Amino acid sequence: MEASEGKSKKPGASRLCCLCNQRRPVLKRPKTLQQICRECFYEVFEEEIHQVIVGNRLFKSGERVAIGASGGKDSTVLAYVLSELNRRHNYGLDLFLLSIDEGITGYRDDSLETVKRNEVQYGLPLQILSYKDLYGWTMDEIVKMIGLKNNCTFCGVFRRQALDRGAALLKVDKLVTGHNADDIAETVLLNILRGDIARLSRCTSITTGEDGPIPRCKPFKYTYEKEIVIYPSLLKLNFDTLTYDIRMLISRSWTTSPPNVSIYSPNAYRGFAREFIKDLERLRPRAILDIIKSGEDFRIATTTKMPEQGTCERCGYISSQKWCKACVLLEGLNRGLPKMGIGRARGGVNGDHKKETKKPPASAAKSLESKQCGSLDF
Template structure:
């Protein structure tokens, strides 16, 4: 058959069939159209301000490689004056991240952008290889640790660079996957975060000048976190990102984490890709549906009464970005959601003044309302083992009908509304700072520090004294 001609220039052979509108474009017209659309996302959402210092979360994969290339191109073309840096997280997974970090280093040299790498090892004293050696490989715990650690790592890495805005390479397919996963989990409150182009961490009281972040020495000791996250590629199809990389001959690395089967995300991904083959517009339609549904969810991020729809807040303690897969961890894996619920129950127990309650062990088989046992090492065991436990519903779990508890001390008793807090989700924005690491947290000790406590207690040789964050 005669070759199709590009619908824009009408001279060259068409090479790309655009999924969103079936337009047929030649490679040069496609590249310029793609860049114009990303620029449009950035300007219409007011993502950046002139001269802003931006960290690009760089994994070495296709999405972040394209993001870095496009941002660099647009920054020069439009004179935005952005101060771009690459920020990579080294989870410490031999055979996985070490290879992709090489790709990031090549990109750094190619684009002339400075690169900063922060490792779990330096932030937490534990690489993921060590965590897996400790907690075992087959279990569901690995991804939980990685997700909780990752959530803070980008913020801490950014803070260490004096950067208050991190951009990530999440694309439309990733967002659609996350929407589907949230729906399948019945987790509508999280729709808003997954579908917002900007998510922001609220500033802690008395913070906000950015000065506190600097001069603290080690990245693990940064006192405050108020880092904005955005996804400039969220309206770009994965197909187009890959084709952009292909036609611009960008150097990226493709791999899968060796520890993470991610079956649930994989199924959502397969569903999305099957839909795309039949009807490519489906991906964008799922994203739009996610955004519209988020608006209908009361008291949720992005929902009615939640403030600005454009900058959905990532609530510090509850924000369960994690899992990983291909999406740099902006959303929760299944075990992350369970972990989150567990921690919320701990928090609720604390609020109810029952953190020192005594539990009849035989009644606790289904893991309902684990108490904290005032930070004994049993806490750590519960944190990991309970991941496999029941899927609690934090909004409706009944008050202690399966666990007999005897409050013997009510240190932080809230006299007025003990009953009320049982039946309602905990208030989201009681933000303080983790008493150990200073990370923004709605609990006295943030999730990463709680996980670290468990790890450190179980580490025979080095004891507690590891890492900057764990204390």
């Protein structure tokens, strides 16, 4: 308000909020293109998430719910909003933060600090589980053993299961993650590009793994990244947190000199999809929701043979093979044969010899590439 007089010559600055018609707008909502003020923004932002939670019956009263907390923007805002809504609407949830420490010196330190601060700020208990706790190895130890080249495979495969394993260890009823609308649109595109029908059909579900031990859900499924980023900025929440994310982007894991990150790496591939989504958003912000809608509406012909989803004989995690990827990699590490499970497995536990005749040669590489280094997994 105070600035509005002096700035009135800026186009648009003299208009009023579309919702309350009283205050100066501070934001153009990507979802609706409405110009809204700070107060109305908080209200609609939180209310929409509440409606998603209620409309999809994400939770039941009395449930113990772990919030997958990386210390980044999405999970930080999720923790904040969820604890607010839990109080405001009496969800009756027992919420706590669950963080995974890969055991990479200097990598998670800052973000874990943030999560620790969030613990104090929001009064949510925090559990940090390390790769050491979950797998018996830190990433630093793995890198020492296998070198700088293939460690992304380990980190990515281990990360995908880490939250689930951690949640099982802590006996939670549900796991929530901060995946937002942009993430989901990006994943829809990636799954189409990869021709991964199985993932395409489940990546838009707001809750996954309902038949498994611990369902996962994504309350931010319809929430734009722009609003998630702007939310704490306008609220002046503690947001040093954002720094670690881009550090990840710039120096993805241990590649010693960042410019050498290959454009063929799976991370770059995901990066291109993201950039494309952002370009689309600039032209027409609704595109993000439309892509999600397309993903939801995909129907797979009943005659299509889908890959069978079984469980790992060793750890019980979902796996299409006898052993899940993490168990294969772990077996390799523990037997001192770290190359086991990387690239085309030869004589591995899963008896690849008989599969290899059926699979096109690219599939072995594909299964690696689709396990990206980032924290996005569906």
